[in-house]
Amino acid sequence: MTIEFKATKREAQGSSASRRLRRAGQLPGIIYGGGKDALAINLDHNDLYHLLKKEAFHASILTVDVEGAKETVVLRDTQWHAYKQQVMHLDFQRVDASQKLHLKVPLHFVNAEVSPAVKLGSAIIAHVITELDVKCLPSELPEFIEVDLAALEVGQSVHVSQLKLPAGVEVAHHGEGDPVVASAQQAKGAAAAEEGEAA
Template sequence: MQIEFNAKKRELQGTSASRRLRRANRVPGILYGGPDKPQPIDIDHNELYQHLRKEAFHSSVLTANVEGAKQMCLLRDVQWHAYRQIILHVDFQRIDAAHKIHQKVPLHFVNADIAPGVKTQGGMVQHVLTELDVSCLPKDLPSFIEVDLKDLDIGQSVHISQLAIPAGVEIAHHGEGDPVVATVIIRGKADAAEATEAAAAAEASAAATAASLEKKAAPAAPAEKTEKK
Protein backbone atom coordinates (compact mmCIF):
# COMPACT_ATOMS: atom_id res chain seq x y z
CA MET A 1 0.00 0.00 0.00
CA GLN A 2 1.35 3.41 -1.03
CA ILE A 3 0.65 6.13 1.54
CA GLU A 4 2.00 9.61 1.02
CA PHE A 5 1.78 12.64 3.28
CA ASN A 6 2.83 16.25 2.78
CA ALA A 7 5.24 18.13 5.03
CA LYS A 8 7.13 21.40 5.17
CA LYS A 9 10.65 22.09 6.40
CA ARG A 10 10.61 23.61 9.86
CA GLU A 11 13.20 26.31 10.38
CA LEU A 12 12.25 27.64 13.82
CA GLN A 13 12.52 25.24 16.75
CA GLY A 14 11.83 25.33 20.46
CA THR A 15 8.76 25.39 22.68
CA SER A 16 7.47 28.78 21.55
CA ALA A 17 7.82 27.93 17.86
CA SER A 18 6.03 24.59 18.38
CA ARG A 19 3.16 26.33 20.16
CA ARG A 20 2.76 28.77 17.30
CA LEU A 21 2.65 25.88 14.84
CA ARG A 22 -0.03 24.09 16.84
CA ARG A 23 -2.13 27.24 16.99
CA ALA A 24 -1.86 27.35 13.19
CA ASN A 25 -3.16 23.75 13.02
CA ARG A 26 0.29 22.35 12.19
CA VAL A 27 2.08 19.46 13.93
CA PRO A 28 5.83 19.74 14.57
CA GLY A 29 7.82 16.61 13.75
CA ILE A 30 11.20 15.19 12.82
CA LEU A 31 12.45 13.08 9.92
CA TYR A 32 15.65 11.28 10.89
CA GLY A 33 17.90 8.38 9.93
CA GLY A 34 20.09 7.50 6.96
CA PRO A 35 23.12 9.50 5.81
CA ASP A 36 21.30 12.85 5.94
CA LYS A 37 21.02 14.91 9.09
CA PRO A 38 17.66 15.03 10.91
CA GLN A 39 15.17 17.34 9.23
CA PRO A 40 12.61 19.16 11.41
CA ILE A 41 9.24 19.23 9.63
CA ASP A 42 5.65 20.28 10.24
CA ILE A 43 2.47 18.66 8.92
CA ASP A 44 -1.14 19.74 8.60
CA HIS A 45 -2.92 18.46 11.71
CA ASN A 46 -6.12 17.36 9.96
CA GLU A 47 -4.25 15.47 7.24
CA LEU A 48 -2.06 13.68 9.79
CA TYR A 49 -5.03 12.94 12.07
CA GLN A 50 -6.92 11.24 9.23
CA HIS A 51 -3.85 9.17 8.34
CA LEU A 52 -3.37 8.05 11.95
CA ARG A 53 -6.94 6.71 12.05
CA LYS A 54 -5.90 4.09 9.49
CA GLU A 55 -4.16 0.97 10.73
CA ALA A 56 -1.95 0.77 7.64
CA PHE A 57 -0.35 4.15 8.38
CA HIS A 58 1.22 2.67 11.52
CA SER A 59 2.76 -0.38 9.84
CA SER A 60 3.37 0.51 6.17
CA VAL A 61 6.23 2.10 4.27
CA LEU A 62 5.28 5.77 3.92
CA THR A 63 6.35 8.46 1.48
CA ALA A 64 7.11 11.84 3.00
CA ASN A 65 6.70 14.62 0.43
CA VAL A 66 8.80 17.42 1.97
CA GLU A 67 8.28 20.41 -0.31
CA GLY A 68 8.56 18.23 -3.42
CA ALA A 69 11.39 15.98 -2.19
CA LYS A 70 10.02 12.48 -1.58
CA GLN A 71 11.60 10.12 0.96
CA MET A 72 10.58 6.66 2.19
CA CYS A 73 10.06 6.44 5.93
CA LEU A 74 8.33 4.65 8.79
CA LEU A 75 6.21 6.12 11.55
CA ARG A 76 8.13 5.70 14.80
CA ASP A 77 6.41 7.78 17.47
CA VAL A 78 3.34 9.96 18.01
CA GLN A 79 2.79 12.19 21.03
CA TRP A 80 -0.82 13.05 21.89
CA HIS A 81 -2.37 15.59 24.22
CA ALA A 82 -3.20 14.08 27.61
CA TYR A 83 -6.99 14.24 27.19
CA ARG A 84 -7.77 15.94 23.85
CA GLN A 85 -7.56 14.50 20.34
CA ILE A 86 -4.63 16.75 19.47
CA ILE A 87 -1.31 15.51 18.05
CA LEU A 88 1.62 17.26 19.69
CA HIS A 89 4.62 15.77 17.88
CA VAL A 90 5.46 13.01 15.41
CA ASP A 91 8.66 11.13 14.50
CA PHE A 92 9.47 9.43 11.19
CA GLN A 93 12.54 7.34 10.34
CA ARG A 94 14.03 7.38 6.85
CA ILE A 95 14.60 3.98 5.26
CA ASP A 96 16.55 2.65 2.31
CA ALA A 97 14.99 0.33 -0.28
CA ALA A 98 18.14 -1.83 -0.29
CA HIS A 99 18.30 -2.46 3.46
CA LYS A 100 16.05 -4.58 5.67
CA ILE A 101 13.80 -2.90 8.20
CA HIS A 102 12.23 -4.03 11.47
CA GLN A 103 8.58 -3.18 11.92
CA LYS A 104 5.59 -4.34 13.96
CA VAL A 105 2.80 -5.68 11.76
CA PRO A 106 -0.79 -6.14 13.03
CA LEU A 107 -2.50 -9.53 13.02
CA HIS A 108 -5.93 -9.92 11.40
CA PHE A 109 -7.96 -12.79 12.85
CA VAL A 110 -10.45 -14.39 10.44
CA ASN A 111 -13.08 -17.16 10.55
CA ALA A 112 -13.46 -17.11 14.33
CA ASP A 113 -17.25 -17.40 13.90
CA ILE A 114 -17.00 -20.71 12.05
CA ALA A 115 -14.33 -22.31 14.25
CA PRO A 116 -15.82 -25.53 15.76
CA GLY A 117 -14.69 -24.48 19.23
CA VAL A 118 -16.78 -21.30 18.95
CA LYS A 119 -19.67 -22.28 16.69
CA THR A 120 -20.62 -25.67 18.14
CA GLN A 121 -18.69 -26.03 21.40
CA GLY A 122 -19.52 -22.71 23.06
CA GLY A 123 -15.95 -21.49 23.41
CA MET A 124 -14.40 -18.11 22.80
CA VAL A 125 -11.23 -16.97 21.04
CA GLN A 126 -8.48 -15.52 23.19
CA HIS A 127 -5.98 -13.33 21.34
CA VAL A 128 -2.56 -13.82 22.91
CA LEU A 129 -0.70 -11.67 20.36
CA THR A 130 -2.09 -8.81 18.29
CA GLU A 131 1.05 -7.91 16.30
CA LEU A 132 4.37 -9.40 15.23
CA ASP A 133 7.82 -7.89 14.82
CA VAL A 134 9.06 -8.68 11.31
CA SER A 135 12.22 -8.12 9.29
CA CYS A 136 12.19 -7.59 5.52
CA LEU A 137 13.03 -5.25 2.68
CA PRO A 138 10.69 -2.24 2.44
CA LYS A 139 9.05 -3.60 -0.73
CA ASP A 140 8.09 -6.82 1.06
CA LEU A 141 6.55 -5.26 4.17
CA PRO A 142 2.96 -6.54 4.56
CA SER A 143 0.19 -4.29 5.88
CA PHE A 144 -0.97 -7.17 8.10
CA ILE A 145 -0.59 -10.92 8.65
CA GLU A 146 -3.71 -13.08 8.56
CA VAL A 147 -4.49 -15.63 11.27
CA ASP A 148 -7.05 -18.25 10.15
CA LEU A 149 -8.99 -19.74 13.08
CA LYS A 150 -11.47 -21.92 11.12
CA ASP A 151 -10.12 -25.30 12.28
CA LEU A 152 -9.76 -24.63 16.02
CA ASP A 153 -11.56 -26.74 18.62
CA ILE A 154 -11.70 -25.84 22.30
CA GLY A 155 -8.24 -26.15 23.79
CA GLN A 156 -6.46 -25.79 20.44
CA SER A 157 -4.15 -22.94 19.52
CA VAL A 158 -2.47 -21.29 16.56
CA HIS A 159 1.28 -20.82 16.91
CA ILE A 160 3.62 -18.45 15.09
CA SER A 161 5.07 -21.35 13.08
CA GLN A 162 1.59 -22.07 11.64
CA LEU A 163 1.07 -18.60 10.16
CA ALA A 164 1.24 -17.96 6.43
CA ILE A 165 4.15 -15.53 6.30
CA PRO A 166 4.56 -13.64 2.99
CA ALA A 167 7.65 -14.30 0.88
CA GLY A 168 10.68 -12.26 1.88
CA VAL A 169 9.39 -11.67 5.42
CA GLU A 170 11.03 -13.10 8.53
CA ILE A 171 9.57 -13.14 12.03
CA ALA A 172 11.92 -11.31 14.39
CA HIS A 173 11.04 -13.33 17.48
CA HIS A 174 13.60 -13.01 20.27
CA GLY A 175 12.18 -15.49 22.77
CA GLU A 176 12.37 -19.27 22.90
CA GLY A 177 9.91 -21.83 21.64
CA ASP A 178 6.91 -21.32 19.36
CA PRO A 179 4.63 -18.69 20.95
CA VAL A 180 0.85 -19.01 20.85
CA VAL A 181 -0.92 -16.39 18.75
CA ALA A 182 -4.53 -17.30 19.60
CA THR A 183 -6.40 -20.09 21.36
CA VAL A 184 -10.00 -21.19 21.92
CA ILE A 185 -10.96 -21.49 25.58
CA ILE A 186 -14.10 -22.53 27.46
CA ARG A 187 -16.26 -19.46 27.99
CA GLY A 188 -17.10 -20.42 31.59
CA LYS A 189 -13.43 -20.67 32.51
CA ALA A 190 -12.77 -17.26 31.05
CA ASP A 191 -15.64 -15.75 33.07
CA ALA A 192 -14.43 -17.51 36.21
CA ALA A 193 -10.90 -16.23 35.71
CA GLU A 194 -12.17 -12.68 35.27
CA ALA A 195 -14.34 -13.00 38.39
CA THR A 196 -11.39 -14.33 40.41
CA GLU A 197 -9.19 -11.45 39.29
CA ALA A 198 -11.92 -8.92 40.13
CA ALA A 199 -12.46 -10.46 43.57
CA ALA A 200 -8.73 -10.43 44.29
CA ALA A 201 -8.50 -6.78 43.26
CA ALA A 202 -11.50 -5.86 45.44
CA GLU A 203 -10.03 -7.75 48.41
CA ALA A 204 -6.69 -6.00 48.03
CA SER A 205 -8.42 -2.61 47.81
CA ALA A 206 -10.52 -3.33 50.93
CA ALA A 207 -7.42 -4.42 52.86
CA ALA A 208 -5.58 -1.25 51.87
CA THR A 209 -8.55 0.91 52.92
CA ALA A 210 -8.83 -0.88 56.28
CA ALA A 211 -5.13 -0.47 56.94
CA SER A 212 -5.37 3.24 56.13
CA LEU A 213 -8.35 3.74 58.47
CA GLU A 214 -6.65 1.79 61.24
CA LYS A 215 -3.54 3.94 60.91
CA LYS A 216 -5.60 7.14 61.14
CA ALA A 217 -7.56 5.88 64.17
CA ALA A 218 -4.49 4.76 66.15
CA PRO A 219 -3.66 7.20 69.04
CA ALA A 220 -0.42 9.07 68.75
CA ALA A 221 2.41 7.75 70.89
CA PRO A 222 3.05 10.02 73.92
CA ALA A 223 6.17 12.12 73.71
CA GLU A 224 8.96 11.01 75.99
CA LYS A 225 9.73 13.36 78.81
CA THR A 226 13.31 14.37 79.37
CA GLU A 227 14.30 13.80 82.98
CA LYS A 228 15.89 16.84 84.56
CA LYS A 229 18.94 16.25 86.65
Template sequence: MKVVAFARTQQGTGASRRLRNAGQTPGIIYGGAAAPELIALDGNALFHALKKEAFHGSILDLELDGKTQKVLLRDFQMHAYKQLVLHADFQRVDASQPIHAKVALHFVNAEISPAVKLSGAIVSHVLNELDVSCLPGQLPEFITVDLSTLEAGQSIHVSQLALPEGVTVVAHGQDQTVATSSIPRGAATAEAAAE
Protein backbone atom coordinates in the same frame (compact mmCIF):
# COMPACT_ATOMS: atom_id res chain seq x y z
CA MET B 1 0.41 6.86 0.81
CA LYS B 2 1.72 10.39 0.46
CA VAL B 3 2.54 12.87 3.23
CA VAL B 4 3.39 16.54 2.60
CA ALA B 5 5.78 18.17 5.09
CA PHE B 6 7.38 21.59 5.45
CA ALA B 7 10.86 22.33 6.78
CA ARG B 8 11.01 24.14 10.12
CA THR B 9 13.97 25.96 11.65
CA GLN B 10 12.76 26.82 15.14
CA GLN B 11 12.63 24.20 17.85
CA GLY B 12 11.70 24.10 21.50
CA THR B 13 8.51 24.22 23.55
CA GLY B 14 7.44 27.73 22.54
CA ALA B 15 8.03 27.15 18.82
CA SER B 16 6.16 23.82 18.94
CA ARG B 17 3.24 25.44 20.78
CA ARG B 18 3.02 28.20 18.14
CA LEU B 19 3.02 25.55 15.38
CA ARG B 20 0.20 23.60 17.06
CA ASN B 21 -1.83 26.81 17.54
CA ALA B 22 -1.45 27.41 13.79
CA GLY B 23 -2.89 23.93 13.05
CA GLN B 24 0.42 22.22 12.34
CA THR B 25 2.21 19.32 14.01
CA PRO B 26 5.98 19.32 14.64
CA GLY B 27 7.90 16.25 13.58
CA ILE B 28 11.31 14.86 12.68
CA ILE B 29 12.79 12.65 9.96
CA TYR B 30 15.85 10.61 10.90
CA GLY B 31 17.85 7.61 9.73
CA GLY B 32 19.86 6.82 6.64
CA ALA B 33 22.98 8.70 5.62
CA ALA B 34 21.41 12.19 5.83
CA ALA B 35 21.20 14.29 8.98
CA PRO B 36 17.93 14.46 10.96
CA GLU B 37 15.52 17.12 9.65
CA LEU B 38 12.91 19.07 11.59
CA ILE B 39 9.55 19.18 9.81
CA ALA B 40 6.00 20.49 10.27
CA LEU B 41 2.91 18.67 9.01
CA ASP B 42 -0.74 19.64 8.58
CA GLY B 43 -2.19 18.61 11.95
CA ASN B 44 -5.72 17.84 10.73
CA ALA B 45 -4.57 15.71 7.77
CA LEU B 46 -2.13 13.82 10.01
CA PHE B 47 -4.83 13.18 12.65
CA HIS B 48 -7.15 11.62 10.04
CA ALA B 49 -4.31 9.67 8.38
CA LEU B 50 -3.41 8.09 11.74
CA LYS B 51 -6.90 6.55 11.87
CA LYS B 52 -6.02 4.40 8.83
CA GLU B 53 -4.26 1.13 9.57
CA ALA B 54 -2.31 1.32 6.29
CA PHE B 55 -0.65 4.56 7.45
CA HIS B 56 0.98 2.72 10.37
CA GLY B 57 2.10 -0.36 8.48
CA SER B 58 3.32 0.79 5.09
CA ILE B 59 6.13 2.75 3.49
CA LEU B 60 5.07 6.39 3.02
CA ASP B 61 6.14 8.91 0.37
CA LEU B 62 7.07 12.04 2.33
CA GLU B 63 7.40 15.18 0.19
CA LEU B 64 9.69 17.85 1.64
CA ASP B 65 10.83 20.90 -0.38
CA GLY B 66 9.82 19.25 -3.65
CA LYS B 67 11.82 16.06 -2.95
CA THR B 68 10.16 12.76 -2.08
CA GLN B 69 11.65 10.37 0.48
CA LYS B 70 10.54 6.88 1.50
CA VAL B 71 9.78 6.88 5.23
CA LEU B 72 8.14 4.73 7.88
CA LEU B 73 6.06 6.15 10.76
CA ARG B 74 8.00 5.19 13.89
CA ASP B 75 6.22 7.06 16.68
CA PHE B 76 3.62 9.71 17.42
CA GLN B 77 2.29 11.40 20.54
CA MET B 78 -1.36 12.34 21.05
CA HIS B 79 -2.84 14.97 23.37
CA ALA B 80 -4.39 13.47 26.51
CA TYR B 81 -7.96 14.48 25.67
CA LYS B 82 -7.99 16.72 22.56
CA GLN B 83 -8.05 15.40 19.02
CA LEU B 84 -4.53 16.68 18.49
CA VAL B 85 -1.28 15.03 17.40
CA LEU B 86 1.57 16.56 19.42
CA HIS B 87 4.56 15.12 17.52
CA ALA B 88 5.43 12.56 14.82
CA ASP B 89 8.67 10.67 14.11
CA PHE B 90 9.50 9.28 10.68
CA GLN B 91 12.45 7.05 9.75
CA ARG B 92 14.00 7.07 6.29
CA VAL B 93 14.17 3.65 4.68
CA ASP B 94 16.65 2.26 2.18
CA ALA B 95 15.11 -0.14 -0.36
CA SER B 96 18.11 -2.49 -0.07
CA GLN B 97 18.27 -2.60 3.75
CA PRO B 98 15.94 -4.82 5.83
CA ILE B 99 13.73 -3.02 8.33
CA HIS B 100 12.07 -4.06 11.59
CA ALA B 101 8.42 -3.08 11.95
CA LYS B 102 5.29 -4.05 13.83
CA VAL B 103 2.54 -5.41 11.58
CA ALA B 104 -1.12 -5.71 12.63
CA LEU B 105 -2.78 -9.13 12.84
CA HIS B 106 -6.24 -9.69 11.29
CA PHE B 107 -8.18 -12.64 12.73
CA VAL B 108 -10.57 -14.41 10.30
CA ASN B 109 -12.93 -17.43 10.33
CA ALA B 110 -13.42 -17.53 14.12
CA GLU B 111 -17.17 -18.11 13.68
CA ILE B 112 -16.63 -21.30 11.60
CA SER B 113 -13.88 -22.82 13.76
CA PRO B 114 -14.75 -26.11 15.54
CA ALA B 115 -13.90 -24.44 18.87
CA VAL B 116 -16.70 -21.87 18.49
CA LYS B 117 -19.18 -23.75 16.31
CA LEU B 118 -19.13 -27.12 18.07
CA SER B 119 -17.84 -26.41 21.59
CA GLY B 120 -19.08 -22.87 22.24
CA ALA B 121 -15.55 -21.78 23.13
CA ILE B 122 -14.33 -18.20 23.36
CA VAL B 123 -11.35 -17.20 21.20
CA SER B 124 -8.92 -14.83 22.91
CA HIS B 125 -6.44 -12.77 20.90
CA VAL B 126 -3.12 -12.81 22.78
CA LEU B 127 -1.18 -10.75 20.20
CA ASN B 128 -2.57 -7.91 18.10
CA GLU B 129 0.65 -7.14 16.21
CA LEU B 130 3.81 -8.98 15.26
CA ASP B 131 7.42 -7.77 15.10
CA VAL B 132 8.77 -8.64 11.63
CA SER B 133 11.87 -8.07 9.53
CA CYS B 134 11.82 -7.63 5.74
CA LEU B 135 12.87 -5.39 2.89
CA PRO B 136 10.77 -2.18 2.68
CA GLY B 137 9.10 -3.30 -0.55
CA GLN B 138 7.88 -6.53 1.06
CA LEU B 139 6.34 -4.97 4.18
CA PRO B 140 2.77 -6.29 4.47
CA GLU B 141 -0.08 -4.02 5.54
CA PHE B 142 -1.31 -6.81 7.86
CA ILE B 143 -0.92 -10.55 8.48
CA THR B 144 -3.99 -12.79 8.39
CA VAL B 145 -4.52 -15.34 11.17
CA ASP B 146 -6.89 -18.11 10.00
CA LEU B 147 -8.83 -19.56 12.95
CA SER B 148 -10.90 -22.05 10.89
CA THR B 149 -9.03 -25.13 12.22
CA LEU B 150 -8.85 -24.05 15.87
CA GLU B 151 -10.20 -26.71 18.28
CA ALA B 152 -11.44 -26.05 21.83
CA GLY B 153 -8.57 -25.81 24.33
CA GLN B 154 -5.95 -25.33 21.58
CA SER B 155 -3.75 -22.37 20.69
CA ILE B 156 -2.28 -20.90 17.52
CA HIS B 157 1.41 -19.99 17.70
CA VAL B 158 3.57 -17.67 15.60
CA SER B 159 5.25 -20.67 13.88
CA GLN B 160 1.84 -21.70 12.44
CA LEU B 161 1.19 -18.38 10.67
CA ALA B 162 1.38 -18.11 6.88
CA LEU B 163 3.78 -15.20 6.36
CA PRO B 164 4.14 -13.33 3.04
CA GLU B 165 7.28 -14.02 1.00
CA GLY B 166 10.44 -12.38 2.34
CA VAL B 167 8.91 -11.62 5.76
CA THR B 168 10.44 -13.20 8.87
CA VAL B 169 9.30 -12.94 12.47
CA VAL B 170 11.72 -11.33 14.91
CA ALA B 171 11.49 -14.10 17.52
CA HIS B 172 12.67 -13.44 21.03
CA GLY B 173 13.74 -17.04 21.66
CA GLN B 174 10.22 -18.46 21.91
CA ASP B 175 7.25 -19.46 19.79
CA GLN B 176 4.70 -16.91 21.04
CA THR B 177 0.99 -17.69 21.34
CA VAL B 178 -1.19 -15.65 18.96
CA ALA B 179 -4.68 -16.85 19.92
CA THR B 180 -6.24 -19.37 22.32
CA SER B 181 -9.66 -20.94 22.66
CA SER B 182 -11.25 -21.86 25.96
CA ILE B 183 -14.67 -23.08 27.04
CA PRO B 184 -16.29 -20.73 29.58
CA ARG B 185 -16.53 -22.24 33.08
CA GLY B 186 -20.33 -21.79 33.24
CA ALA B 187 -20.84 -23.63 29.96
CA ALA B 188 -18.61 -26.53 31.07
CA THR B 189 -20.53 -27.03 34.37
CA ALA B 190 -23.89 -26.81 32.57
CA GLU B 191 -22.77 -29.55 30.16
CA ALA B 192 -21.65 -31.77 33.04
CA ALA B 193 -24.98 -31.25 34.82
CA ALA B 194 -26.90 -32.13 31.65
CA GLU B 195 -24.98 -35.41 31.30
Protein backbone atom coordinates in the same frame (compact mmCIF):
# COMPACT_ATOMS: atom_id res chain seq x y z
CA MET C 1 -1.27 0.75 -0.62
CA THR C 2 0.55 4.03 -1.32
CA ILE C 3 0.23 6.73 1.32
CA GLU C 4 1.68 10.14 0.53
CA PHE C 5 1.37 13.40 2.43
CA LYS C 6 2.94 16.85 2.35
CA ALA C 7 5.25 18.60 4.79
CA THR C 8 7.31 21.78 4.96
CA LYS C 9 10.74 22.35 6.49
CA ARG C 10 10.60 23.64 10.06
CA GLU C 11 13.08 26.43 10.75
CA ALA C 12 12.03 27.47 14.27
CA GLN C 13 13.01 24.94 16.95
CA GLY C 14 12.13 24.61 20.63
CA SER C 15 9.02 24.10 22.73
CA SER C 16 7.63 27.64 22.35
CA ALA C 17 7.93 27.43 18.54
CA SER C 18 6.19 24.02 18.65
CA ARG C 19 3.36 25.47 20.76
CA ARG C 20 2.83 28.26 18.20
CA LEU C 21 2.74 25.68 15.42
CA ARG C 22 0.13 23.56 17.23
CA ARG C 23 -2.07 26.60 17.85
CA ALA C 24 -1.94 27.25 14.10
CA GLY C 25 -3.14 23.69 13.33
CA GLN C 26 0.35 22.47 12.46
CA LEU C 27 2.13 19.39 13.79
CA PRO C 28 5.90 19.25 14.37
CA GLY C 29 7.77 16.16 13.24
CA ILE C 30 11.19 14.86 12.34
CA ILE C 31 12.68 12.63 9.62
CA TYR C 32 15.93 10.87 10.52
CA GLY C 33 18.23 8.02 9.50
CA GLY C 34 19.35 6.79 6.10
CA GLY C 35 22.80 8.30 6.45
CA LYS C 36 21.44 11.86 6.12
CA ASP C 37 20.98 14.69 8.60
CA ALA C 38 17.78 14.78 10.63
CA LEU C 39 15.16 17.03 9.03
CA ALA C 40 12.65 18.97 11.18
CA ILE C 41 9.27 19.27 9.45
CA ASN C 42 5.80 20.78 9.83
CA LEU C 43 2.71 18.74 8.96
CA ASP C 44 -0.99 19.54 8.80
CA HIS C 45 -2.44 18.25 12.09
CA ASN C 46 -5.88 17.29 10.74
CA ASP C 47 -4.47 15.43 7.73
CA LEU C 48 -2.12 13.38 9.90
CA TYR C 49 -4.72 12.84 12.64
CA HIS C 50 -6.98 11.12 10.07
CA LEU C 51 -4.09 9.14 8.58
CA LEU C 52 -3.13 7.87 12.05
CA LYS C 53 -6.64 6.38 12.37
CA LYS C 54 -5.85 4.08 9.41
CA GLU C 55 -4.23 0.79 10.35
CA ALA C 56 -2.14 0.76 7.16
CA PHE C 57 -0.44 4.06 8.06
CA HIS C 58 1.37 2.31 10.94
CA ALA C 59 2.65 -0.63 8.85
CA SER C 60 3.36 0.81 5.41
CA ILE C 61 6.16 2.50 3.54
CA LEU C 62 5.13 6.17 3.42
CA THR C 63 6.11 9.00 1.10
CA VAL C 64 6.59 12.47 2.55
CA ASP C 65 6.67 15.32 0.02
CA VAL C 66 8.85 17.95 1.72
CA GLU C 67 8.50 21.04 -0.49
CA GLY C 68 8.84 18.92 -3.64
CA ALA C 69 11.58 16.58 -2.39
CA LYS C 70 10.14 13.13 -1.65
CA GLU C 71 11.37 11.05 1.29
CA THR C 72 10.53 7.35 1.74
CA VAL C 73 9.90 6.66 5.42
CA VAL C 74 8.16 4.54 8.06
CA LEU C 75 6.39 5.89 11.13
CA ARG C 76 8.52 5.24 14.22
CA ASP C 77 6.88 7.16 17.06
CA THR C 78 3.71 9.13 17.81
CA GLN C 79 3.34 11.41 20.81
CA TRP C 80 -0.23 12.23 21.88
CA HIS C 81 -1.50 14.86 24.26
CA ALA C 82 -2.17 13.45 27.74
CA TYR C 83 -5.95 13.97 27.53
CA LYS C 84 -6.85 15.82 24.31
CA GLN C 85 -7.35 14.16 20.92
CA GLN C 86 -4.24 15.98 19.70
CA VAL C 87 -1.03 14.64 18.17
CA MET C 88 2.00 16.40 19.63
CA HIS C 89 4.91 15.08 17.54
CA LEU C 90 5.71 12.43 14.91
CA ASP C 91 9.01 10.64 14.23
CA PHE C 92 9.69 9.14 10.80
CA GLN C 93 12.69 7.01 9.82
CA ARG C 94 14.07 7.01 6.28
CA VAL C 95 13.92 3.68 4.48
CA ASP C 96 16.70 2.17 2.38
CA ALA C 97 15.28 -0.16 -0.30
CA SER C 98 18.26 -2.51 0.09
CA GLN C 99 18.19 -2.74 3.90
CA LYS C 100 15.84 -4.95 5.91
CA LEU C 101 13.69 -3.10 8.41
CA HIS C 102 11.93 -4.03 11.66
CA LEU C 103 8.30 -3.02 11.95
CA LYS C 104 5.19 -4.13 13.81
CA VAL C 105 2.52 -5.46 11.44
CA PRO C 106 -1.13 -5.93 12.51
CA LEU C 107 -2.67 -9.41 12.63
CA HIS C 108 -6.07 -10.00 11.00
CA PHE C 109 -7.98 -12.93 12.51
CA VAL C 110 -10.25 -14.79 10.05
CA ASN C 111 -12.64 -17.78 10.08
CA ALA C 112 -13.16 -17.85 13.87
CA GLU C 113 -16.93 -18.22 13.36
CA VAL C 114 -16.50 -21.44 11.29
CA SER C 115 -13.96 -23.07 13.63
CA PRO C 116 -14.98 -26.19 15.62
CA ALA C 117 -14.17 -24.25 18.80
CA VAL C 118 -16.89 -21.68 18.12
CA LYS C 119 -19.40 -23.72 16.06
CA LEU C 120 -19.36 -26.88 18.16
CA GLY C 121 -17.81 -25.84 21.46
CA SER C 122 -19.30 -22.34 21.93
CA ALA C 123 -15.76 -21.25 22.82
CA ILE C 124 -14.45 -17.71 23.12
CA ILE C 125 -11.43 -16.86 20.97
CA ALA C 126 -8.85 -14.76 22.82
CA HIS C 127 -6.52 -12.65 20.66
CA VAL C 128 -3.34 -12.77 22.75
CA ILE C 129 -1.15 -10.89 20.23
CA THR C 130 -2.63 -8.32 17.83
CA GLU C 131 0.57 -7.32 16.02
CA LEU C 132 3.80 -9.05 15.08
CA ASP C 133 7.34 -7.67 14.94
CA VAL C 134 8.69 -8.60 11.50
CA LYS C 135 11.88 -8.13 9.53
CA CYS C 136 11.90 -7.74 5.74
CA LEU C 137 12.91 -5.53 2.83
CA PRO C 138 10.70 -2.45 2.36
CA SER C 139 9.32 -3.84 -0.92
CA GLU C 140 8.13 -7.01 0.87
CA LEU C 141 6.44 -5.33 3.84
CA PRO C 142 2.87 -6.69 4.24
CA GLU C 143 0.06 -4.37 5.40
CA PHE C 144 -1.14 -7.17 7.69
CA ILE C 145 -0.66 -10.89 8.37
CA GLU C 146 -3.68 -13.18 8.32
CA VAL C 147 -4.32 -15.64 11.15
CA ASP C 148 -6.63 -18.44 9.94
CA LEU C 149 -8.61 -19.88 12.86
CA ALA C 150 -10.74 -22.30 10.78
CA ALA C 151 -9.21 -25.46 12.31
CA LEU C 152 -9.07 -24.26 15.92
CA GLU C 153 -10.57 -26.65 18.50
CA VAL C 154 -11.61 -25.92 22.10
CA GLY C 155 -8.54 -25.72 24.33
CA GLN C 156 -6.16 -25.27 21.40
CA SER C 157 -3.92 -22.31 20.61
CA VAL C 158 -2.32 -20.83 17.50
CA HIS C 159 1.38 -20.04 17.95
CA VAL C 160 3.66 -17.63 16.06
CA SER C 161 5.46 -20.58 14.40
CA GLN C 162 2.15 -21.66 12.79
CA LEU C 163 1.52 -18.36 10.99
CA LYS C 164 1.87 -18.30 7.20
CA LEU C 165 4.22 -15.41 6.52
CA PRO C 166 4.46 -13.74 3.09
CA ALA C 167 7.60 -14.40 1.02
CA GLY C 168 10.65 -12.57 2.32
CA VAL C 169 9.09 -11.82 5.72
CA GLU C 170 10.54 -13.29 8.94
CA VAL C 171 9.55 -12.91 12.57
CA ALA C 172 11.83 -10.57 14.51
CA HIS C 173 11.11 -12.44 17.72
CA HIS C 174 12.48 -11.34 21.09
CA GLY C 175 12.64 -13.70 24.03
CA GLU C 176 12.22 -17.43 24.49
CA GLY C 177 9.67 -19.92 23.23
CA ASP C 178 6.89 -19.77 20.67
CA PRO C 179 4.35 -17.12 21.76
CA VAL C 180 0.61 -17.82 21.62
CA VAL C 181 -1.24 -15.64 19.07
CA ALA C 182 -4.81 -16.80 19.79
CA SER C 183 -6.48 -19.41 21.96
CA ALA C 184 -9.94 -20.97 22.23
CA GLN C 185 -11.39 -21.19 25.73
CA GLN C 186 -14.78 -22.60 26.54
CA ALA C 187 -17.20 -20.05 27.92
CA LYS C 188 -17.87 -20.66 31.63
CA GLY C 189 -21.62 -20.99 31.09
CA ALA C 190 -21.18 -23.59 28.32
CA ALA C 191 -18.75 -25.64 30.43
CA ALA C 192 -21.13 -25.64 33.40
CA ALA C 193 -24.04 -26.72 31.16
CA GLU C 194 -21.99 -29.62 29.77
CA GLU C 195 -21.02 -30.75 33.28
CA GLY C 196 -24.70 -30.62 34.28
CA GLU C 197 -25.70 -32.78 31.30
CA ALA C 198 -22.97 -35.30 32.11
CA ALA C 199 -24.14 -35.53 35.73
